[in-house]
Amino acid sequence: MNMDVDNLASGLFRRLLLTVYPPRCVLCGAAGMDDMDICEHCYRNLPWLESACTQCALPLARHSGNHLKCGRCLQKPPAFDHSLSLFSYEQDVIRLIHQLKFYEKLVCARLLGGMLVAAIKQHGTALPDCILPVPLYRTRLRRRGFNQSIELARPVASAFRLPLEIQSVIRRRDTHSQTGLDKKQRRRNIRGAFKTVKSMDCKHVAILDDVVTTTSTVNELARLLKRAGVRRVDVWSIARAK
Numbered sequence: 001m002n003m004d005v006d007n008l009a010s011g012l013f014r015r016l017l018l019t020v021y022p023p024r025c026v027l028c029g030a031a032g033m034d035d036m037d038i039c040e041h042c043y044r045n046l047p048w049l050e051s052a053c054t055q056c057a058l059p060l061a062r063h064s065g066n067h068l069k070c071g072r073c074l075q076k077p078p079a080f081d082h083s084l085s086l087f088s089y090e091q092d093v094i095r096l097i098h099q100l101k102f103y104e105k106l107v108c109a110r111l112l113g114g115m116l117v118a119a120i121k122q123h124g125t126a127l128p129d130c131i132l133p134v135p136l137y138r139t140r141l142r143r144r145g146f147n148q149s150i151e152l153a154r155p156v157a158s159a160f161r162l163p164l165e166i167q168s169v170i171r172r173r174d175t176h177s178q179t180g181l182d183k184k185q186r187r188r189n190i191r192g193a194f195k196t197v198k199s200m201d202c203k204h205v206a207i208l209d210d211v212v213t214t215t216s217t218v219n220e221l222a223r224l225l226k227r228a229g230v231r232r233v234d235v236w237s238i239a240r241a242k
Helices: 002-020 040-046 071-075 091-103 108-121 138-145 150-158 183-190 216-227
Strands: 082-088 129-131 169-171 193-196 203-214 232-240
Touching: 002 129, 082 183, 091 108, 091 150, 091 203, 091 232, 108 150, 108 232, 129 150, 150 203, 169 216, 183 216, 193 216, 203 216, 216 232
Parallel strands: 082 232, 129 203, 203 232
Antiparallel strands: 169 193
């Protein structure tokens, strides 16, 4: 009974806030759409990932369907089992992610995380036991002040009532930026970067990252999780590079 009253009060307070402070589009400043921080025009023009590999989310030719695997995953499957990504990493999605990571606009995490919630519901994928945001190294975390993957994961964890696993795995060394590195260099750069420091009870884990490029980071994490006894690893991301 008390929970129902609390939920009602929370809903009324939220509606009041939206009336007094209606959301504005984070891309163009126009009025937001459906209580979202983005307008309808900008929303429709985002680079939605229409066809992608079911295992690594690599963008495929349009109208290829959503039940195919790419040649790379067929020849050499990664350590993770399934991927879901919202967008191709281009255009305004780059702007949104950069605003979050480098300009501390946490409203972008709320927006993108909410979009990911909708995609997971639409996709109908089996929910994991927990969500593991990709860890940052401690010096980078102190410098930035937050982990963008954790901020993106918060609305997802809240919507599905899933725990955030942020203590079992750490990044034990500060890797060089992956930007500009080829696939082989990225694998070498990230190898051994993560470490389990606490046992995990979860048997099905969803790794959550902002951008997946060559899959080197999430694959390294997935290998570590599988060695720790996790049976299934999914990868959820906002954007996937081509």
